[in-house]
Amino acid sequence: xxxxxxxxxxxxxxxxxxxxxxxxxxxxxxxxxxxxxxxxxxxxxxxxxxxxxxxxxxxxxxxxxxxxxxxxxxxxxxxxxxxxxxxxxxxxxxxxxxxxxxxxxxxxxxxxxxxxxxxxxxxxxxxxxxxxxxxxxxxxxxxxxxxxxxxxxxxxxxxxxxxxxxxxxxxxxxxxxxxxxxxxxxxxxxxxxxxxxxxxxxxxxxxxxxxxxxxxxxxxxxxxxxxxxxxxxxxxxxx
Numbered sequence: 001x002x003x004x005x006x007x008x009x010x011x012x013x014x015x016x017x018x019x020x021x022x023x024x025x026x027x028x029x030x031x032x033x034x035x036x037x038x039x040x041x042x043x044x045x046x047x048x049x050x051x052x053x054x055x056x057x058x059x060x061x062x063x064x065x066x067x068x069x070x071x072x073x074x075x076x077x078x079x080x081x082x083x084x085x086x087x088x089x090x091x092x093x094x095x096x097x098x099x100x101x102x103x104x105x106x107x108x109x110x111x112x113x114x115x116x117x118x119x120x121x122x123x124x125x126x127x128x129x130x131x132x133x134x135x136x137x138x139x140x141x142x143x144x145x146x147x148x149x150x151x152x153x154x155x156x157x158x159x160x161x162x163x164x165x166x167x168x169x170x171x172x173x174x175x176x177x178x179x180x181x182x183x184x185x186x187x188x189x190x191x192x193x194x195x196x197x198x199x200x201x202x203x204x205x206x207x208x209x210x211x212x213x214x215x216x217x218x219x220x221x222x223x224x225x226x227x228x229x230x231x232x233x234x235x236x237x238x239x
Contacts, residue, residue, distance in 0.1 A: 027156070027159045028156045028159055028160045028163075028185060028186065028188075028189050031152055031153065031155060031156030031159070031189050032156065032188070032189055032192050034152060035149055035152055035153060035189075035192045035193055035196045036192065036196075038145045038149060038196055039145075039149075039192075039195065039196040039199075041141065041145075042141070042142055042145050042196065042199060042200045042203075043199070045138045045139075045141060045142060046142075046199065046203045048138075049138075049139075049203070049207050052135070053135070053207065053210050053211075053214075056087055056088045056135075056214065057214070059087065059088065059089075059090065060088050060089045060090075060214075060217065063088075063089045063090045063093070064089060064221070067089075067093065073097065073228070077093075077094070077097045080093075080094065087131070088131055088214065088217075088218065089217070089218065089221055091127055091131060092124055092127050092128065092131070092218055092221060092222060092225075093221075093225065095123050095124065095126075095127040096120050096123055096124050096127075096222075096225055096229075098123075099119055099120050099123040100116065100120055100229065103115075103116045103119055103120070104116065116229070117226065117229050117230055120225075120226065120229050121222070121226050124222040124225065124226070125222070128215065128218045128219060128222060131218065132211060132214070132215050132218075135211045135214065136211060139204060139207055139208065139211075142200045142201075142203060142204040142207070143200075143201075143204050145196060145197065145200040146197050146198075146200035146201035146204055147197075147201075148197075149193045149194075149196040149197035149200065150190075150193045150194055150197050151193070152193055153189045153190040153191070153192055153193015153194065153196075153197075154189075154190055154193065155189075156186070156189025156190070156192075156193070157186040157187055157189050157190040158186075159186070159189075160183075160185050160186025160187075160188075160189060161183065161186045163186075164183055164185075164186060
């Protein structure tokens with residue numbers, strides 16, 4: 001296809017959609033505006049989550065590589081850059097080490113080590129919950145739009161068809177030229193509803209899976225760190 005022809009066709013389609021919107025009944029226009037605003041919000045959330053989850057996975061990979069190559073937990077904890085808020089695995093490690101150091105300094109002697117592991121595990125559980133809740137923020141909006149947008153579009157379609165039928169009754173004719181414009185405007189609302197819903201559902205499922213995998217990753221790290229704490233407690237008791 002000639003590029004100039006394709007460009008002209010694209011412009012013609014844009015003009016056609018705009019004309020359909022302008023000719024539509026006010027109720028259909030409101031429906032379309034709601035769907036477009038919802039779509040814009042959905043895409044803002046989608047791009048935000050794509051960037052955030054990608055950064056979290058990269059930083060988690062880097063952190064775990066440094067963690068397992070460190071010779072001392074205390075030295076590694078002291079070397080962590082805290083100029084920016086820690087996320088995911090780094091946040092989990094920092095919270096656990098902070099509780100460990102606080103418990104050791106407060107409880108002191110070997111008797112105090114009995115409850116340290118339990119407190120560290122509790123802190124890690126709370127941190128995991130907080131991190132996952134933060135990542136799930138605004139995902140509910142995607143799910144809501146994905147579920148309701150087709151019905152909102154269908155509502156606009158039904159309303160547009162009702163208006164078209166009333167127009168047919170007033171004109172007392174069933175000419176295609178009378179029916180087609182109203183039907184086109186009505187179906188336009190359903191099309192916008194589907195265009196809004198499909199990306200919302202697809203990316204909601206993707207992000208839900210990504211967050212679930214990250215949650216499993218954090219829980220695995222917490223179990224491994226808990227084992228390290230247990231060995232440290234046993235070593236302290238025996239010394």
